Amino acid sequence: MNLSFRARRWLALGAVLAAILFTVPRFLTHTPYQRLGVKLDWTPDHRGRVSEVVGPPGKGLLRRGDILVAVDGNPITQQYILKRFREGKSWPAGPLAMEIERSGRLLNLTVPPLSLSAWQRARVLSLQLITVIAAPLVAILLVWRRPDLNAAWVFLWFAILQALGTMWSLFRFPQVELGRGFKTYLGIYHGLVMWYPASFLHFMTVFPRPRWSRHGPTRSVWFWLVALAYVTPPALIVASRAFHTPLDRLYLFFQTVALPLGALSLLLRYARPAPPDRRFLASERVLAIVLAGTLLSAAALDLVPEMQMITLLTLPSMRLLSTVILFAWLASPLLIAYLIANDPVFDPRRLIVRSTPYALLSGVLAALYLGIVVVSQRLFAAATGEDAVVFNVVAALIVAFAFAPLRERLQRGLDRLYGRDPQALRAALVQAGRELLGALDRDEVRAAVDSAIARGLKRxxxxxxxxxxxxxxxxxxxxxxxxxxxIENLVLQAGIRLENLSLHEQRAAAERQAVELREAATRAELVALHAQVQPHFLFNALNALSYLTETDPKAAQRFTERLADMLRYTIEAGQRRAALLSEEIAFVEDYLGVARERYENPLSFEYRGTPELLSAAVPPLLLQPLVENSLKHGCAPGNGALHLRLEARREADWLTLVFSDDGASGNGAPGLGLGLGNLEQRLKRFAGSAAVMDAVPRPEGGFAVTMRWCSRSKAAA
Incomplete structure (x- = not known):
C-alpha cells in the first residue's frame, strides 16, 4: 500500500506521540535515584559518605559529608550495600530510622518515604530529558522533509527506541508497589528496548542509502547482519527462559556486538572516498569518528559488571568520565541527525530554515518557564519552607502571553538571517535594478542577479x-x-538587459564595420590618387633622363641618384598617412634639383615660416603636384628665373600653407584642374571636410595656392 506524503508524515508524528505516551507510566511510577535521594562515595574504612544531595527525602535532612552509620539498626558498609544490590533488595518504602555521623557527632534521623511529583522527577534530569525528547523531534523533521526515504524512517525508529531505552535506564527505581498488570507493561517495555541495537545497526547500514542493492540485497553481508540483529531479541528471551540466564546479561552481549558493528559501518562510510554526488567535509569526518568512539566507549562501559561499576563510580574522575560518555551517548541521535541533514537528498538548508524558528522558540519558552518556576519556588521555599504549585500555573500563563510577541520577533529576526525578509528582498531588487542599468556585458548582468539573490535570500x-x-x-x-x-521578475529584467546589450553590440559591430569600410575606401582612394601622381611624375622624369643621357652623361648620373631618392620617398609616402612639413620641403629641393637638369630657367625655392612649423603633419606628396604645376605652366623657354615660395603660419588651431610662384601664367584652366583637384580630395581626407584649398592667379603674376585646415582635427589625431 502506497501512502501519500501527508499520511506518512502524520504516521510518523503518531509514532512519536505513541512512544511518549508509552513512557508516561514508567516516568510516573519510577524515580531517577534511590530511596535516600543522595549519591554516596566510600571512606577508607568502607563506610558510606554523602557526596551529593540529589533531592527528596534527603534534601533538607542530609548534608554533604554526612557518614551513614546504620539504617533500621543495620550497619551501612560497602559490603552491606553490595550484598543488598546483589540480592535485588531495595530500601524499605516506609520511614527509615537512620543513624549518621556529622562533624564527629552521631545523630539519629527519621527519613520519610520517597514521594516525588512529576515535576520533581523532570527537574532532576531536565537536561537528559530535553536530549531524549529532541532526538525524536529531529527525526520527525527529517521524515517530514523526505517521507519517501527509508533512511529517514529507520532513523525515526532508532531515535524512538533510544528514547525508550534512555527513559528505562534513567527512571529505574520503583516508587510504589507494582501490580501484575504493570509488570506485564514493563515486560513489553523491556522487550521493545531490546531492539535498540538492531535499529542502530539497521540505520548505520542504510544511511543515507542502503549498503545493498535493491534488486539483490541477499548478496550483501550487511543485509544478513541486520536481519540477524532483528531476530536476536526474541531468541534472547527464549534462551533466557530455557537456560535460566539473566536476560540483561544476554542483552548486554547483544549490544556489545551490534553497537561496534554499527560504528564500523559509520567509519567505513566516512573513511572511504565520498560518492560522486557528495563531498564530505573535514568536520563531518571528524564528527563521525567522535560519534563512533562515543558509541564504542558506551558499549565498553556496559561490559563492566555493575558491582565493579558501583565501586569505580566512587572515584571522581570515573564519575566525570561516565557523565561525559552518558551525555555524548544521549546526544548521538542529534549528531547523526546533523550528518543526515548535511546529505543533499534532505536539502539541509530548507530543513534548517523551516525548523529553526520552532526549535529556538521552544527553547526560549522552556527556559522562561523553568526560570520562573525554579526561581519562584526557591524564593518561596526559602521564605516559608514549603513548595507551591501555583508558580507552575503562573509560569504557564506568562509563557502563553509571551508566545505571540516572541514568535513574531523571532520569526522576523530569522527571516532577516535566512533571507526570508520581504523588505530586504525588495531592497536587494532595487539595488539590482541599478546594477543592471550599469551592466555592460553578460558577466556583469549575471553578477548583478547573483549578488541581489544573495543579499535578498541569503543563499x-x-x-x-x-x-x-x-x-x-x-x-x-x-x-x-x-x-x-x-525572483522571476528580476530574471526577466536581466533578460531584457541582455537583449539590449545584444542589440547594442550588434549596432556597435555594424558601426565598426561601416567605419572600417569607410577607412578602407579612404585608403583605396588615397592609393588611387598616389597612383595618379607617381606615373605622371615618373613619365616626366624618364623623359628628362633620356634627354640627359644623350646630351650630358654625368648630369644623367646625378639625375639618376636624385631620382632614386625621390622615388624612394614617393614609395614610402604612399604607405604613410602623414608626413612632416620638413620632409616635404626636402623632397621639393630634390625635385627641383632633378628639374634643373631639364629646364634651362634658373629655379629657386624659399620657405617662410617659423622652425616650429617644420614639424607640422601634412599629407604625403602635398607639395609635389604644386611644384610640377608651377614648372609646367610658369616655366616657358626664354623666360627668366622661376621663384617658388612656401609660406606657413598658425592661427590658433588652424594651419595655413600658401604655395606661390611668379611664373609667366596660371595653371592654364579656370579652377583647380585635375591634379590640384586630386590634391584637394587628399587634403580633405587627411584633415576633414573643413579643410579648404583655393588656387588663384597673383596680381603681380604667377599663381598662388592656399591650403588651410585645423591641426587638432582628424589630421592631428
Missing part, C-alpha cells in the same frame, strides 16, 4: 543562462510564491 539559486533567449529560474528551486514572483 544562491540555480539560474539557467542559455546562449540565446531569456534566462529562467531552475524548476527544482523551491520558493514561496511571493519570492518566486520577485
Amino acid at each position: 544562491k539559486l540555480a539560474i539557467e543562462w542559455p546562449e540565446h533567449g531569456m534566462p529562467r529560474l531552475a524548476e527544482h528551486e523551491e520558493l514561496r510564491d511571493e519570492e518566486r514572483d520577485t
Whole structure:
C-alpha cells in the first residue's frame, strides 16, 4: 500500500506521540535515584559518605559529608550495600530510622518515604530529558522533509527506541508497589528496548542509502547482519527462559556486538572516498569518528559488571568520565541527525530554515518557564519552607502571553538571517535594478542577479543562462510564491538587459564595420590618387633622363641618384598617412634639383615660416603636384628665373600653407584642374571636410595656392 506524503508524515508524528505516551507510566511510577535521594562515595574504612544531595527525602535532612552509620539498626558498609544490590533488595518504602555521623557527632534521623511529583522527577534530569525528547523531534523533521526515504524512517525508529531505552535506564527505581498488570507493561517495555541495537545497526547500514542493492540485497553481508540483529531479541528471551540466564546479561552481549558493528559501518562510510554526488567535509569526518568512539566507549562501559561499576563510580574522575560518555551517548541521535541533514537528498538548508524558528522558540519558552518556576519556588521555599504549585500555573500563563510577541520577533529576526525578509528582498531588487542599468556585458548582468539573490535570500539559486533567449529560474528551486514572483521578475529584467546589450553590440559591430569600410575606401582612394601622381611624375622624369643621357652623361648620373631618392620617398609616402612639413620641403629641393637638369630657367625655392612649423603633419606628396604645376605652366623657354615660395603660419588651431610662384601664367584652366583637384580630395581626407584649398592667379603674376585646415582635427589625431 502506497501512502501519500501527508499520511506518512502524520504516521510518523503518531509514532512519536505513541512512544511518549508509552513512557508516561514508567516516568510516573519510577524515580531517577534511590530511596535516600543522595549519591554516596566510600571512606577508607568502607563506610558510606554523602557526596551529593540529589533531592527528596534527603534534601533538607542530609548534608554533604554526612557518614551513614546504620539504617533500621543495620550497619551501612560497602559490603552491606553490595550484598543488598546483589540480592535485588531495595530500601524499605516506609520511614527509615537512620543513624549518621556529622562533624564527629552521631545523630539519629527519621527519613520519610520517597514521594516525588512529576515535576520533581523532570527537574532532576531536565537536561537528559530535553536530549531524549529532541532526538525524536529531529527525526520527525527529517521524515517530514523526505517521507519517501527509508533512511529517514529507520532513523525515526532508532531515535524512538533510544528514547525508550534512555527513559528505562534513567527512571529505574520503583516508587510504589507494582501490580501484575504493570509488570506485564514493563515486560513489553523491556522487550521493545531490546531492539535498540538492531535499529542502530539497521540505520548505520542504510544511511543515507542502503549498503545493498535493491534488486539483490541477499548478496550483501550487511543485509544478513541486520536481519540477524532483528531476530536476536526474541531468541534472547527464549534462551533466557530455557537456560535460566539473566536476560540483561544476554542483552548486554547483544549490544556489545551490534553497537561496534554499527560504528564500523559509520567509519567505513566516512573513511572511504565520498560518492560522486557528495563531498564530505573535514568536520563531518571528524564528527563521525567522535560519534563512533562515543558509541564504542558506551558499549565498553556496559561490559563492566555493575558491582565493579558501583565501586569505580566512587572515584571522581570515573564519575566525570561516565557523565561525559552518558551525555555524548544521549546526544548521538542529534549528531547523526546533523550528518543526515548535511546529505543533499534532505536539502539541509530548507530543513534548517523551516525548523529553526520552532526549535529556538521552544527553547526560549522552556527556559522562561523553568526560570520562573525554579526561581519562584526557591524564593518561596526559602521564605516559608514549603513548595507551591501555583508558580507552575503562573509560569504557564506568562509563557502563553509571551508566545505571540516572541514568535513574531523571532520569526522576523530569522527571516532577516535566512533571507526570508520581504523588505530586504525588495531592497536587494532595487539595488539590482541599478546594477543592471550599469551592466555592460553578460558577466556583469549575471553578477548583478547573483549578488541581489544573495543579499535578498541569503543563499544562491540555480539560474539557467542559455546562449540565446531569456534566462529562467531552475524548476527544482523551491520558493514561496511571493519570492518566486520577485525572483522571476528580476530574471526577466536581466533578460531584457541582455537583449539590449545584444542589440547594442550588434549596432556597435555594424558601426565598426561601416567605419572600417569607410577607412578602407579612404585608403583605396588615397592609393588611387598616389597612383595618379607617381606615373605622371615618373613619365616626366624618364623623359628628362633620356634627354640627359644623350646630351650630358654625368648630369644623367646625378639625375639618376636624385631620382632614386625621390622615388624612394614617393614609395614610402604612399604607405604613410602623414608626413612632416620638413620632409616635404626636402623632397621639393630634390625635385627641383632633378628639374634643373631639364629646364634651362634658373629655379629657386624659399620657405617662410617659423622652425616650429617644420614639424607640422601634412599629407604625403602635398607639395609635389604644386611644384610640377608651377614648372609646367610658369616655366616657358626664354623666360627668366622661376621663384617658388612656401609660406606657413598658425592661427590658433588652424594651419595655413600658401604655395606661390611668379611664373609667366596660371595653371592654364579656370579652377583647380585635375591634379590640384586630386590634391584637394587628399587634403580633405587627411584633415576633414573643413579643410579648404583655393588656387588663384597673383596680381603681380604667377599663381598662388592656399591650403588651410585645423591641426587638432582628424589630421592631428
